Amino acid sequence: MHVQLQQALQQARQQRQQLQQWRHVSCHDDQLLDFSSNDYLGLRRHAQVLKAYCDGVRDYGAGSGASPLVNGYQRPHRYLSERLAEWLGREAVVLFNSGFAANHSLLSTIGRHYQQVLLDRLAHASLLDGAQASGSRWRRFSHNDVHAAGQFAAQQAQTLLVTESVFSMDGDQAPVAQLREACPAADILVDDAHGIGLLGADGRSCAAQYSATEVDYLTITFGKAFGVGGAAIACRQEVAEYLHNFSRELVYSTAFAAAQAQAINAALSIIQSAEGQRLRDTLQHNIQQFHDLCLRYGLPITRQPAAIQTLILGAESRALRLSEQLREQGIDCRAMRPPTVAAGQSRLRIVISARHQPAQIQQLVLAIAAALEQVSDDPVSL
Incomplete structure (x- = not known):
């Protein structure tokens, strides 16, 4: 590799690492409760x-x-x-x-x-x-x-x-x-x-x-x-x-x-088919349950009628820490950071699916509420 190219790659990496925007590919853990994938109707395993x-x-x-x-x-x-x-x-x-x-x-x-x-x-x-x-x-x-x-x-x-x-x-x-x-x-x-x-x-x-x-x-x-x-x-x-x-x-x-x-x-x-309509109805029911639980526990989500819900956290470090806290609780819910979103708009991107059960949605909301308290008390994540 040419030395100038190597230096450019290292510099780009360091810059993104300093901003906490460096990414890496990791295998999905099937044991985690998935609130990240776009499989909105659960058809990939149908x-x-x-x-x-x-x-x-x-x-x-x-x-x-x-x-x-x-x-x-x-x-x-x-x-x-x-x-x-x-x-x-x-x-x-x-x-x-x-x-x-x-x-x-x-x-x-x-x-x-x-x-x-x-x-x-x-x-x-x-x-x-x-x-x-x-x-x-x-x-x-x-x-x-x-x-x-x-x-x-x-x-x-x-x-x-x-x-x-x-x-x-x-x-x-x-x-x-x-x-x-x-x-x-x-x-x-x-x-x-x-x-x-x-x-x-x-x-x-x-x-x-x-x-x-x-x-x-x-x-x-x-x-x-x-x-x-x-x-x-x-x-x-x-x-x-x-x-x-x-x-x-x-x-x-x-x-x-x-x-x-x-x-x-x-x-x-x-x-x-009629099954497809039932899946869409279930998805809407799940979204509504998520909204209701977030309201009950005071989670400041942006309420959307679609499957994609967001919790704006601001700093990249705060979003990453919250995502890590959820992973420790067995939940896969990813942090989104710049340049995918605007600076100061790092967030959790929460995806609700027709395949989710009511107990799983409640588990997610309770885990987010608990993780938010920990992150708020952590000066490193503010």
């Missing part, structure tokens, strides 16, 4: 999803073998794309390996044909990176600030406005209807990663409220409510064809396995 995955491996192998434009696009992929397009009321659906790849691909290819790209300030890193890669003028408006978005949109005729249905670090929702009214000439992209499967009629989230002429592009992911992995863009047919020709993330990546597509299809069937 018997039908697991069976579909296993059957897919038997029938199609462990991998797809090639990119979608070679021969990696197989019958389960096509079936999934067609089902999703019908379910979401869009002409076409393009499959990607991840939500990051989907967002970056769409904005870096389609975004270049707009005079400006407007993003909510809390839009996901993949959206920001894609806007930067597009080569078009891009700017951010204050979080959920409809007036600011309207002012910016009025300055350019060809505007792409970018937001999220549910924001991943705060759990709040975008005012899509008001944004449409404030920016009537803009095309709109909604990243529906944390809403799809959970919100709206039949779990269709944004697609249940807005047609393809009202919201031009939808990004959905399969690693959250679907419990599997991968992502898709729902759009017009001509956009899908353009992506198949110009999206580098699509053209030059091996497609995810047909077995994975079969597992996603199984998850979609559950989401569309």
